[in-house]
Amino acid sequence: MAARRSKKKSAKSSGAQAASKAKAASTPNSKDNHEFVSEAEEILERMFEDLSRLHEQRHGDTEVAPDLVNQIFRSAHTLKGLAGMFGLDAISELSHRMEDILDALRLGRISVDSPAIDLLDDGVSLLATLMTRLERGESSDEQDPAMVQTYLSRIDEAIRAPEPQTGDELEGLDLDSSLLRALTEYEEHRLRENLRRGRHLVLVDSTFEMIAFEEGLSELSVAVREVGEIVSTLPSPGDAPESQIRFSLLVATEIEPERLASRLDFPNTEVHSIHRGQAGGPSAAKPNSHADSEGAAAETPSGQPVENGPAHAEAGDDSPLASSAAPEIESLRSISETVRVDIRKLDELMNLVGELVIQRAAIAAVAQRLTEDKYTARIGAELTKTHKALDRKLKELQSGVLDVRMVPFRQIFEKLSRVVRRLRRDLGKEVELKFNGADTELDKLLVEQLVDPLVHIVRNAFDHALESPEERTNAGKSPHGCIRVSAFQRGNHVVIEVRDDGRGMNVEAIREKAIERGLISAQETLSHKEVLNLVFEAGLSTATEVSETSGRGVGMDVVRTNLAGMGGLVDLVSVAGRGTTVTITLPITLAIIQALIVGIGEERFAIPLNSVLETMIVEPEEIGHSEGREVLNLRGEPLLLCRLGEEFEIEAAGRDERQFVVVLGMGEQRLGLLVDRLEGQQNTVIKSIKGPLQQIRGIAGATELGDSGAVLVIDVSTIVADAVRRREAA
Amino acid sequence: MASSLEDLEMPVKIVEAESGFEALRFLPREDFDLVVTDINMPDINGLELVSFIKNNDKYSSIPLVIVSTEGSDRDRDKGLGLGADAYLAKPFDPETLRQVVGDLLSGRPGSG
Numbered sequence: 001m002a003a004r005r006s007k008k009k010s011a012k013s014s015g016a017q018a019a020s021k022a023k024a025a026s027t028p029n030s031k032d033n034h035e036f037v038s039e040a041e042e043i044l045e046r047m048f049e050d051l052s053r054l055h056e057q058r059h060g061d062t063e064v065a066p067d068l069v070n071q072i073f074r075s076a077h078t079l080k081g082l083a084g085m086f087g088l089d090a091i092s093e094l095s096h097r098m099e100d101i102l103d104a105l106r107l108g109r110i111s112v113d114s115p116a117i118d119l120l121d122d123g124v125s126l127l128a129t130l131m132t133r134l135e136r137g138e139s140s141d142e143q144d145p146a147m148v149q150t151y152l153s154r155i156d157e158a159i160r161a162p163e164p165q166t167g168d169e170l171e172g173l174d175l176d177s178s179l180l181r182a183l184t185e186y187e188e189h190r191l192r193e194n195l196r197r198g199r200h201l202v203l204v205d206s207t208f209e210m211i212a213f214e215e216g217l218s219e220l221s222v223a224v225r226e227v228g229e230i231v232s233t234l235p236s237p238g239d240a241p242e243s244q245i246r247f248s249l250l251v252a253t254e255i256e257p258e259r260l261a262s263r264l265d266f267p268n269t270e271v272h273s274i275h276r277g278q279a280g281g282p283s284a285a286k287p288n289s290h291a292d293s294e295g296a297a298a299e300t301p302s303g304q305p306v307e308n309g310p311a312h313a314e315a316g317d318d319s320p321l322a323s324s325a326a327p328e329i330e331s332l333r334s335i336s337e338t339v340r341v342d343i344r345k346l347d348e349l350m351n352l353v354g355e356l357v358i359q360r361a362a363i364a365a366v367a368q369r370l371t372e373d374k375y376t377a378r379i380g381a382e383l384t385k386t387h388k389a390l391d392r393k394l395k396e397l398q399s400g401v402l403d404v405r406m407v408p409f410r411q412i413f414e415k416l417s418r419v420v421r422r423l424r425r426d427l428g429k430e431v432e433l434k435f436n437g438a439d440t441e442l443d444k445l446l447v448e449q450l451v452d453p454l455v456h457i458v459r460n461a462f463d464h465a466l467e468s469p470e471e472r473t474n475a476g477k478s479p480h481g482c483i484r485v486s487a488f489q490r491g492n493h494v495v496i497e498v499r500d501d502g503r504g505m506n507v508e509a510i511r512e513k514a515i516e517r518g519l520i521s522a523q524e525t526l527s528h529k530e531v532l533n534l535v536f537e538a539g540l541s542t543a544t545e546v547s548e549t550s551g552r553g554v555g556m557d558v559v560r561t562n563l564a565g566m567g568g569l570v571d572l573v574s575v576a577g578r579g580t581t582v583t584i585t586l587p588i589t590l591a592i593i594q595a596l597i598v599g600i601g602e603e604r605f606a607i608p609l610n611s612v613l614e615t616m617i618v619e620p621e622e623i624g625h626s627e628g629r630e631v632l633n634l635r636g637e638p639l640l641l642c643r644l645g646e647e648f649e650i651e652a653a654g655r656d657e658r659q660f661v662v663v664l665g666m667g668e669q670r671l672g673l674l675v676d677r678l679e680g681q682q683n684t685v686i687k688s689i690k691g692p693l694q695q696i697r698g699i700a701g702a703t704e705l706g707d708s709g710a711v712l713v714i715d716v717s718t719i720v721a722d723a724v725r726r727r728e729a730a
Numbered sequence: 731m732a733s734s735l736e737d738l739e740m741p742v743k744i745v746e747a748e749s750g751f752e753a754l755r756f757l758p759r760e761d762f763d764l765v766v767t768d769i770n771m772p773d774i775n776g777l778e779l780v781s782f783i784k785n786n787d788k789y790s791s792i793p794l795v796i797v798s799t800e801g802s803d804r805d806r807d808k809g810l811g812l813g814a815d816a817y818l819a820k821p822f823d824p825e826t827l828r829q830v831v832g833d834l835l836s837g838r839p840g841s842g
Contacts, residue, residue, distance in 0.1 A: 181812055182781040184769060185804045210758065214751050233774050235754060235782040242788075245754065428741070 036086040037135045040079055042340070044131065047075045047124050054120075058112045063197065066106065066190060066229075072120075073102035079127070090144040091130050097155050098123045108189035116158040119151075126151055169195055174274050175203070179234050179248060187232045194229065194252035201275035202228075202257045204249040207238045207268040213245050220266055221249070227260060228253025250274075343444055346405050353398050357683040358704050360394055363387050398683075406441035406588075409487040409496075412451055413438055416485060419455050423462045429481065431466055433458075436486035442494050446586060449566055450496070453559045457498045457582050458483060460556070465502030465580050475577065477501065493610065494588055499581040505574040507531050532572045536560040564717045567608065567700065571667040585667050595684045595703065595713065598662060599677035600644050601651045604711045606684055606703050611716040613663040613670070615678055620656050629727050632661060632672055639663065641672045642723045644714075647698060652676055664716050671720045684713070697722065735766065740831065750774035754782065762792055764834055769798040769805055777808055784813040793834040797822070 050072045057064040076099040083092035098120060104110045105117065130144055170180060170191065183191065194201070204224060208216040217233075224230055231250040238244025253260055257273035264271060367387050370380030413435045420433045442450070466472075466481035473479050486497045507528055514520045514534045526534075535556045556570075563570050568586035587593065587610050595606035596615070623630050623641065630641040641661070645652025653659060653676045662673040684703035700715035735744050745760060747753035749772040753765075765783060769776035776796055783789045795816045796809040806817045816830045 178781060178785065181808060182775075182777040184775050184777055184808070187775070188804075210755075213754070217751075232778065234778050235774060237782075237786045237788075241786060242758070425740075426743070 032086060033134050033137075036082065036088065037131050040082055040091075040131060043075050043079050043082070044124065044127055047072055047079075050075065051120055051124060054112075054117075058117070063193070064112050066193075069102060069106045073099060073106055076102055088134070090148045091127060091134075093145075094123060094127060094130070094148050094151065097152055101155065106189070107185050108193060114158065116155060119155055119158055122151060122154075173201070175250075176248075178236075179203075179232070179250060182234055183232055190229065191231050191250070191252070194231065195275065195277070198278040199228070199252045199254055200257055200260075200273065200277045202251050202253060202260055203272045203274050204251055204264065205246060205270045205272070206249070206266060207244055207246045210238075210243050210245050213247070216266075217247055220247075220264070220269065223264055223266070224249060224251055227255050227263065341404070343405075346401070346444075349401050350405070353394075353401050354684075356394060357398065360387070360391060361682055361705065363390070402443075405444050407444045407447055408438060409440045409442060409447075410438040412447060412454060412487075413485065415451055416454060416458055419458060420462065420483070423459065427462065429462065429466060430469060430479065431462055432480055432482045434482060434484040436484065437488045440487040440489055440494060441588075442487075442586070443588060446494075446566055446588075449562065450584075450586070453562050453570075453584070454485070454496065454498070456556075456559055458485070461498060461500040461502065461580065461582075465500045465504075467503050471503075475503075489588070490585075494586050496584040496586070497581055498584075499579060501579040504576040504578055505532060505535070505572075505580055506576070507574075510534055529573075532574055535572065536570065560721075564715070564721075567715075567717065569667040569669075569717045569720075571669075583667065593684060595682055596662065597679040597682055597705065597711065598644070598660070598673075598675040599679050600648075600675050601653070603648075603650050604679065604705075605644065605675075606682070606705075606711050606713045607662060607664070607673070608700075608713070608716060609681060611664050611666055613665040615660060615662050617658060618661045618674070619658055627727065634663070634672070639670055639672045640723060640727055641674055642719065643674045645674075645676070647719065648696075664720055666717050666720045669720050669724055671723050673714075673719070735827070735831070740828065742831075742835070748772075750776070750779050753779055757783070757789060762789075764793050764795065764831065766795045766797060766831070769796060769809070777805065777812060780809060780812045780814050795830055795834065797827075 050068060054064060054068055054072065057068065076095050080092050080095035080099055083089075083095060101110070101116045101120060101123075105112065105114070110116055126147060130147070133144070170188065173180075191201075204220070206217070206220055221230060221233075228251045231252055234248045234250070236246045236248065238246045251260070254277075255263075257271065257276070261271035363383070364387055367380055367383040370376040370383055373380070416435075417433055420431060423429070424431060461483050462481075466483070467475070467477075469479035472481065482501050484497075484499045486499070488495055511520070511526070511531050511534075514531075514537070515522050519534060519537050520526065536559070537557055560570050563584060563586070566586055568584055571583045571585070572580065573583070574580040587608070594609035596609050596612050598605050598607060618632060623632055624638075625631065626638055630643075631638045632641055633639075639661075643652065644650075657676075659674050659676060660678050662675060662678075664671045664673055682705060684705070698715050698719045700713045702710045703713050704710050735742075742763075745756055745762075747756050751773045753767065754774075756762075765779075767776040767779050771779075774782075776798070780794055780796065783792060783794060790813075794814040795818065796806075796814045797818045797820060798805060806819070809817050815834055818827060818830065
C-alpha cells in the first residue's frame with residue numbers, strides 16, 4: 001500500500017512537470033503524448049478488466065463487491081488527474097464524468113442496475129479511441145470534444161433521475177453519536193447496504209499503546225476482515241490519553257456477534273453487539289441469494305463463484321454496448337508498445353548475461369588451447385570462428401539488456417525540484433534551479449543510488465553556498481541565486497555537474513578547520529585544489545553550525561563514500577565570489593564491465609577498464625622521485641606512481657625489473673599503477689564479497705574469470721584517492 | 731496537498747502525513763497550529779481524524795481545514811459539524827487556501 005501510494009505521488013509530480021513543459025512549447029508534443037499514453041493505457045486496461053468483473057457481479061446473485069467499484073472509481077480519478085496534467089482536456093473531462101457515475105454508484109446514489117453503469121463501457125471504449133488517435137498523432141481539437149460531448153449528453157440523460165435515498169434506518173441503531181457523525185457518505189452507504197442485507201453489526205473496541213498502535217490495529221483488522229467488513233475505524237483518546245489510543249471498529253458481519261467475539265482473541269479488546277440482522281444472513285434479505293457465498297466472499301472480488309462466470313459474460317453480451325466495446329480492446333493493445341518490468345527481473349537477466357559472458361571466455365580459452373596443438377589446430381580454428389560469432393551476438397544481447405535498464409535523468413531532476421521548492425520556502429531564498437541533459441541515460445540502479453548524494457549536494461549549495469539576496473546585490477550579482485544541474489555522457493561515463501553562482505568556498509577557513517581537526521599539519525603547503533578536496537574528509541564541515549537543511553552529521557565525506565560504492569568519483573572546483581561546481585563522474589552501468597587483468601607475483605587482479613587511460617612498459621631507471629614519492633615523466637607531466645604489490649603487501653617483481661604501468665584516471669586525478677604483468681581484457685561481472693575481505697580498502701568486489709577461478713576487482717577510486725592523499729601528507 | 735501549501739510560500743513549517751495513521755502519530759510530536767486534512771485517505775478518513783482531534787483535550791483547540799476532491803455536501807456538513815473550521819472542495823483556488831490558512835493562523839474565523 002505504502003509503495004503504491006508513493007508511486008502515485010511521483011507519477012503526479014512527473015505529470016505536472018510534463019504538463020508545464022507541454023504548455024511552454026504550446027504545440028502538441030508527441031513525446032509527452034507518448035508518455036501519457038504509456039502510463040494511461042495501463043490504467044485503462046485495468047478499467048476494462050474491472051468493468052467486465054463488475055458486469056459479471058451485477059448480473060450474478062451476490063452483492064457487487066464495494067472494493068471493485070472503489071477500484072474502478074480510483075482508476076477513473078487517476079486518469080482524470082493524469083490527463084489534466086498533460087493538458088488533455090477531452091480525456092480529462094471524459095474520465096471526470098465517468099468518475100461521477102462511479103462515485104454515485106459507490107455512494108449508493110444510483111443502483112448497480114442503472115443504465116449509467118452500461119455507459120461506462122462506452123466511456124472506456126471512447127477513452128481507448130482518443131488515446132489511440134493521440135498516439136498516432138491524429139487527435140484533433142474539434143473532433144475529439146465533439147465525440148466526448150455526444151457521450152456526455154448520454155450520461156446526463158441516464159443519471160438525470162437520481163434514485164431517492166432510503167429512509168434513515170441509522171437513527172434506531174444503538175450507536176454512539178460521535179461514531180455516526182464521523183462516517184463519510186460512503187461509509188454511511190456501506191452501513192445501510194449491510195443492514196439491508198440483514199447482516200449483524202458489532203463494535204470492536206480496542207486500546208493500544210500509542211507507540212505501536214499501527215501494528216496492533218492492523219493485526220486486529222486482518223482478523224476482522226476474515227469474517228466481515230470494517231465499515232469505519234474511529235480513533236479516540238485512550239484512558240491514558242498521552243500514551244494510549246483507542247479504536248472503535250464498526251463491523252458488519254454474517255456470523256453471530258458472540259462467535260465473532262470468541263474469534264477475536266486480542267488483548268484490551270471488547271466486542272459489543274449493535275444490531276442483530278435477520279437470522280440466516282443474506283438469504284433472508286435476498287431470497288435468491290447463493291448460500292455458498294460466505295460473508296467474506298462479498299468482500300473479495302475474486303470470491304465470485306467460478307461456475308457463474310461464463311453465464312454472466314453471455315448475459316453481458318446481450319447488451320448492445322458490450323459488443324461495441326470488444327473491437328476497441330483489440331485496438332487498445334496496439335496503442336503503445338511499452339511494458340513495465342520489475343527491475344529485479346532485469347537484474348536476473350543481466351546476471352545471466354554476465355554468466356554467459358564468463359562462459360564465453362572459457363570457450364575462448366579452450367579454442368586457444370586447441371589451436372596451439374598441431375593435432376587439433378583445425379578444430380581449434382573452427383571453434384575460434386564459432387566463438388567469434390557467439391561473441392558478437394553476446395555483445396548485442398548485452399547491450400540490448402543494458403539499454404532496457406537505462407532511464408533518463410529527468411526522474412532525478414524532478415526529485416531535486418521538489419527539494420528546492422521546499423528549501424525555497426523554508427529558507428526564504430529565491431533560488432533558480434536549472435537543468436541540462438534530462439535525456440541523458442543512466443542505469444536505473446545507479447539513478448536510485450544517486451538521488452541521495454545529489455540531494456545533499458544541492459542542499460549544500462542552497463544552504464551554504466548561495467548568499468542572501470542583500471549580500472548578492474551588494475556583491476553586484478543578481479539577487480536570485482542559481483543552481484544548475486547538468487548531466488551528460490563522456491565516453492563510458494556519465495558526468496553530473498552541480499554548479500552554483502554563490503560565494504564560493506572559503507579556502508582559508510577549510511584549511512584552518514582541517515588543521516584544527518588534525519587532518520593536515522600547519523606546516524603543509526597544499527594547493528588550492530587540494531584544500532578544497534579536504535571537504536570530502538570525514539569530520540570536516542565548513543558550515544559554522546549544523547543546519548536543518550543540510551542535515552545533521554551527513555557530510556560530503558558520506559557523499560564521496562556513497563559515490564565510490566558506485567564506482568564513481570566526486571570533484572570540486574570553487575572560485576571565491578563566483579561559485580562552486582561539484583562534478584560527479586559515474587560509470588554508465590555497474591552490471592557488466594570490461595576489465596583489464598593484471599598480475600603481481602602469484603596474484604591476479606581485475607581493473608575496470610573504464611578507469612584505465614593507457615598502459616605502458618616502464619624501465620626501472622625511468623622512475624624518478626619527487627617529494628619522497630615515485631613518479632614517472634609522462635609526456636612532460638609528472639605521474640604519481642603506486643606499486644600495487646606494496647599496496648596489498650604481495651610479493652612482486654623486484655624494483656630493478658621492467659614493469660608495466662597502468663595509468664588510471666578518475667575525474668581530474670591520475671595515478672600510475674605498477675604491476676608485473678598485463679594479462680588481457682575480459683568482460684566481467686562484479687560480485688560483492690562477504691567476510692573479512694570486504695574490509696580491505698581498495699577492493700571493490702570479486703569477479704570470475706572464464707578459465708581459472710575468481711580474482712579481486714580493484715576499487716580504483718579508493719586507490720587513487722588514497723595515493724593522492726598520501727602524497728599530500730608526505 | 732503539502733505541495734499546494736508549499737506553493738503558497740507562506741512562512742510556515744509544513745509536516746506532511748501520508749495517511750491518517752501517520753497523522754495520529756505526528757500529533758503528539760509537534761505543537762501544530764493548524765491541521766489540513768483530506769477526507770479520503772488510507773486507513774482512517776478525514777472525518778475520523780477530525781473527530782479524534784476535537785475529542786482530545788490536548789488538540790481540540792487546533793484549527794482544522796478539510797480539503798476534499800470527492801466532496802459531497804453531506805461530508806462537508808459532517809466535517810463542519812464535527813468541529814472543522816473550514817471546508818474546501820478541490821479544485822480550489824490557491825488564493826482561497828492562502829486566505830483560509832492565513833485567517834485561521836491569525837485567529838480569525840475561516841470561511842466555510
